Amino acid sequence: MHILFLHDAFPAQFGRLGLELADRYGWKCSYLIRNFSRCPEPTPAMLERLDIHRYIVPQAPATAQPAWPQIYGQFVDQCRAVADALRSMPGLRPDLVVANGGRGAPTLLVPEVLDCPIVTYCEYYFATSHGDLTYRLDLPPAEPAPFFPRVINAPTLVSLASAKAGYSATRWQRDTFPERYRSKIEVHFDGVDDRLYSPGPRLSSIAGRSVPEGTKVVTYVARGLESVRGFDLFLAAADRIARARSDVLFVVAGDDRAYYGWDTFHAGGLPFKEWAMSKVGCDPSRFLFLDHVSPETLAEVLRRSDLHLYLSVPFVVSWSLFNALSTGLVVLGADIDPVREVIEHGVTGLIAPLFDVDRIAETALKVLDDPAEYAPLGRAARAMIEERYSLDVAVSPLKDFFERVAAR
Amino acid sequence: MSQPPLDLVCIEPRFPGRLGGVADWLVRRRGYRVRFFCNQADPAVQWPEATGRGIEVVAFNVGGVARETSVEWPKVLERSLCYAYGCWEVLEGRRPRPVDLILGRSNGLGSSLYAPVIFPRTPIVQFFDTYFDPDRREPGDEAERRPDTYRHWRLAANAVELVELENGVTPWTATDYQRSLFPTPYRDDFHVLHDGVETRGLPARHRDPLTIGGRTIPADAKVVTFVARSLDRLRGFDRFVGIVDRLVRAEPNVVAVAVGSRVADHPFDFAHYGRDYPLILLGENPPTSLERLWMPGVLPPDDVRRLLARSDLHVYASRPHPASRSLVEAMAAGCVVLAFETEAALEVIEPGVSGLLVPTDLDEASRIALGVLQDPAAHRPLGEAAAERVRERYSRDVTLPRLADLFDRLASGGR
Numbered sequence: 075m076h077i078l079f080l081h082d083a084f085p086a087q088f089g090r091l092g093l094e095l096a097d098r099y100g101w102k103c104s105y106l107i108r109n110f111s112r113c114p115e116p117t118p119a120m121l122e123r124l125d126i127h128r129y130i131v132p133q134a135p136a137t138a139q140p141a142w143p144q145i146y147g148q149f150v151d152q153c154r155a156v157a158d159a160l161r162s163m164p165g166l167r168p169d170l171v172v173a174n175g176g177r178g179a180p181t182l183l184v185p186e187v188l189d190c191p192i193v194t195y196c197e198y199y200f201a202t203s204h205g206d207l208t209y210r211l212d213l214p215p216a217e218p219a220p221f222f223p224r225v226i227n228a229p230t231l232v233s234l235a236s237a238k239a240g241y242s243a244t245r246w247q248r249d250t251f252p253e254r255y256r257s258k259i260e261v262h263f264d265g266v267d268d269r270l271y272s273p274g275p276r277l278s279s280i281a282g283r284s285v286p287e288g289t290k291v292v293t294y295v296a297r298g299l300e301s302v303r304g305f306d307l308f309l310a311a312a313d314r315i316a317r318a319r320s321d322v323l324f325v326v327a328g329d330d331r332a333y334y335g336w337d338t339f340h341a342g343g344l345p346f347k348e349w350a351m352s353k354v355g356c357d358p359s360r361f362l363f364l365d366h367v368s369p370e371t372l373a374e375v376l377r378r379s380d381l382h383l384y385l386s387v388p389f390v391v392s393w394s395l396f397n398a399l400s401t402g403l404v405v406l407g408a409d410i411d412p413v414r415e416v417i418e419h420g421v422t423g424l425i426a427p428l429f430d431v432d433r434i435a436e437t438a439l440k441v442l443d444d445p446a447e448y449a450p451l452g453r454a455a456r457a458m459i460e461e462r463y464s465l466d467v468a469v470s471p472l473k474d475f476f477e478r479v480a481a482r
Numbered sequence: 483m484s485q486p487p488l489d490l491v492c493i494e495p496r497f498p499g500r501l502g503g504v505a506d507w508l509v510r511r512r513g514y515r516v517r518f519f520c521n522q523a524d525p526a527v528q529w530p531e532a533t534g535r536g537i538e539v540v541a542f543n544v545g546g547v548a549r550e551t552s553v554e555w556p557k558v559l560e561r562s563l564c565y566a567y568g569c570w571e572v573l574e575g576r577r578p579r580p581v582d583l584i585l586g587r588s589n590g591l592g593s594s595l596y597a598p599v600i601f602p603r604t605p606i607v608q609f610f611d612t613y614f615d616p617d618r619r620e621p622g623d624e625a626e627r628r629p630d631t632y633r634h635w636r637l638a639a640n641a642v643e644l645v646e647l648e649n650g651v652t653p654w655t656a657t658d659y660q661r662s663l664f665p666t667p668y669r670d671d672f673h674v675l676h677d678g679v680e681t682r683g684l685p686a687r688h689r690d691p692l693t694i695g696g697r698t699i700p701a702d703a704k705v706v707t708f709v710a711r712s713l714d715r716l717r718g719f720d721r722f723v724g725i726v727d728r729l730v731r732a733e734p735n736v737v738a739v740a741v742g743s744r745v746a747d748h749p750f751d752f753a754h755y756g757r758d759y760p761l762i763l764l765g766e767n768p769p770t771s772l773e774r775l776w777m778p779g780v781l782p783p784d785d786v787r788r789l790l791a792r793s794d795l796h797v798y799a800s801r802p803h804p805a806s807r808s809l810v811e812a813m814a815a816g817c818v819v820l821a822f823e824t825e826a827a828l829e830v831i832e833p834g835v836s837g838l839l840v841p842t843d844l845d846e847a848s849r850i851a852l853g854v855l856q857d858p859a860a861h862r863p864l865g866e867a868a869a870e871r872v873r874e875r876y877s878r879d880v881t882l883p884r885l886a887d888l889f890d891r892l893a894s895g896g897r
Contacts, residue, residue: 150638232640
């Protein structure tokens with residue numbers, strides 16, 4: 075079997091999956107991408123064993139993020155660039171195309187070049203109001219809020235209307251799509267690396283800062299420190315925890331930028347991290363900001379953590395949540411449906427109302443006060459990952475799914 | 483069911499467009515109040531009777547790429563958003579109250595997309611014209627002539643319809659054929675109901691001399707008519723000219739009248755869009771007698787009705803595309819209609835009963851057309867059956883009460 079993965083970035087969702095398909099089943103995995111990403115970065119094994127091609131979008135605007143009315147045009151330009159790239163590579167003739175549909179799979183013109191089925195990775199369908207980017211009514215209003223959500227799904231709809239099959243990583247993600255499309259979207263998690271993210275020895279220092287064994291570490295991880303992932307809510311809860319306990323260090327991994335929302339509007343033009351720190355008034359000395367870290371570093375940080383906070387709004391569930399659970403950490407997550415799909419409160423983790431930072435802090439303090447009492451939650455989380463979300467469990471059904479679609 | 487008057491907001495890029503006639507009927511027959519938001523308006527002679535007397539026309543501006551004559555295919559949605567945003571600005575500024583229901587038609591240009599931002603709980607009924615299925619030979623039937631950019635435009639243009647279909651609207655379309663163009667997952671949602679044509683006060687059929695566009699059709703003329711928004715290739719003006727050319731050679735008294743703008747305004751007629759198509763066509767293929775092919779341009783609706791009442795044969799030569807209102811209006815006038823066979827025409831006409839359907843062979847079509855002109859009495863029942871079919875199925879007095887029922891149900895759900 076020869077799969078061509080289409081994605082803006084590499085490795086993103088598909089790098090590790092392709093490596094597993096190549097190693098386990100001898101499949102040839104090709105990639106057509108625009109950029110190599112740094113979250114995570116490609117591993118040497120990926121670069122060595124996977125067939126990676128890059129394409130450029132000649133019409134791409136100078137700014138990374140176009141104005142919202144132009145997003146669809148950018149998508150169409152991307153579709154055109156993908157088709158042009160495929161035309162220029164007559165030797166690249168896969169049995170199946172798997173395309174990331176995060177902002178619409180750029181497959182509109184692929185059937186003009188390739189005669190094979192196309193699978194869309196249905197990552198997410200944005201809500202028109204009161205969800206994802208429009209969930210944070212507590213923040214200052216953002217100008218695009220009424221308009222953006224009604225058009226951001228246009229690329230997704232265009233690609234989905236013509237797609238033969240799709241898959242989402244979780245049931246909740248699948249259910250964000252209009253009901254009319256759900257019958258052709260299967261749920262297949264793409265696998266967490268439970269060997270890398272596993273319980274193990276605790277570091278005595280993080281990023282050069284000594285962390286004595288008696289220090290309690292509370293972790294927060296997101297690609298970007300932004301409102302959609304509840305960074306400001308984390309700070310508010312952390313501030314309460316810090317005031318109650320002097321032995322807590324908050325370790326934060328993530329870029330100081332917004333990947334999804336309108337934090338520039340919310341923060342009046344300031345970087346959201348700066349705005350949120352100032353708003354909450356927390357003591358910076360209690361925080362260790364790591365910026366972006368490698369998967370290996372992240373695994374070590376999580377192993378040293380005593381509690382992990384996951385305070386996202388309802389949105390695509392972060393890899394970091396699965397990584398933390400896989401590490402056997404006690405995770406305190408926001409009480410939102412996508413988290414409830416993964417964490418059973420009191421069994422595999424803890425859940426508290428997203429905006430109730432007093433409750434979040436109170437729950438966190440209980441965990442920090444009596445780790446032994448809560449340790450079974452971490453062990454159950456690890457077992458759950460092994461049973462439901464590990465690469466060993468996830469890759470085989472995905473392989474079967476791809477084979478089924480390719481055979482149509 | 484009683485149908486109480488409602489406060490209606492109509493949104494369509496152009497007035498009166500397609501919704502103007504609906505609004506007019508609702509105002510005059512059901513006592514509605516209508517605020518009609520549009521970007522442009524046709525000349526006043528085309529406005530319906532209730533304009534200014536129940537229909538308030540409110541203009542909105544558009545900016546950005548919507549100001550350009552045409553846009554590259556990647557920008558089709560951006561252009562629509564300019565319309566949607568322009569309409570939103572005026573709605574936001576005026577905040578009309580109360581509003582029981584919003585009736586929108588985007589016609590590929592976006593319109594009511596942002597109305598829910600201001601009226602989040604007001605029901606929206608959205609009229610949908612067409613969807614471009616890349617696997618279906620529609621519109622037009624000559625795929626090999628289409629350049630890549632045209633095919634790509636068709637693929638990309640569906641985004642407008644899709645975001646509107648997912649905007650919490652009740653989708654409405656005029657015919658089963660139009661509904662069948664949309665992706666299967668959406669079809670069951672559609673309310674299929676023709677918006678109807680006016681059947682009250684139609685002029686009686688006659689053979690008197692008739693002055694149209696400054697020229698008089700003599701009493702002994704055999705009148706062959708063609709009516710379209712523009713005399714373009716999509717609606718088969720070239721086919722009409724081909725038939726007329728054959729007819730004038732065989733029949734000395736034929737007068738052919740083609741009503742509509744000379745400027746092809748349908749983007750599907752990609753090769754001639756924005757150009758004087760009759761000039762191009764007749765320049766390339768000079769007709770046998772230009773004297774007998776009249777092109778009076780766009781006529782007031784009453785003049786079109788008088789012309790159709792005098793028509794001996796109406797040619798509906800459209801390539802595959804949703805059926806024109808002119809087809810139904812010609813049938814309402816009792817014309818004998820000769821239509822080229824398409825799915826859309828087949829839905830409206832029962833072949834051999836309420837009209838004649840012909841394949842795309844011009845010689846065959848011309849032969850049948852000649853038969854109609856040479857023996858009108860034998861073909862008159864076709865025209866009478868056509869008029870009866872319209873009275874039963876396509877009259878506004880039949881279709882729009884059903885639409886008013888739908889509006890009432892939706893509006894009362896929010897009360």
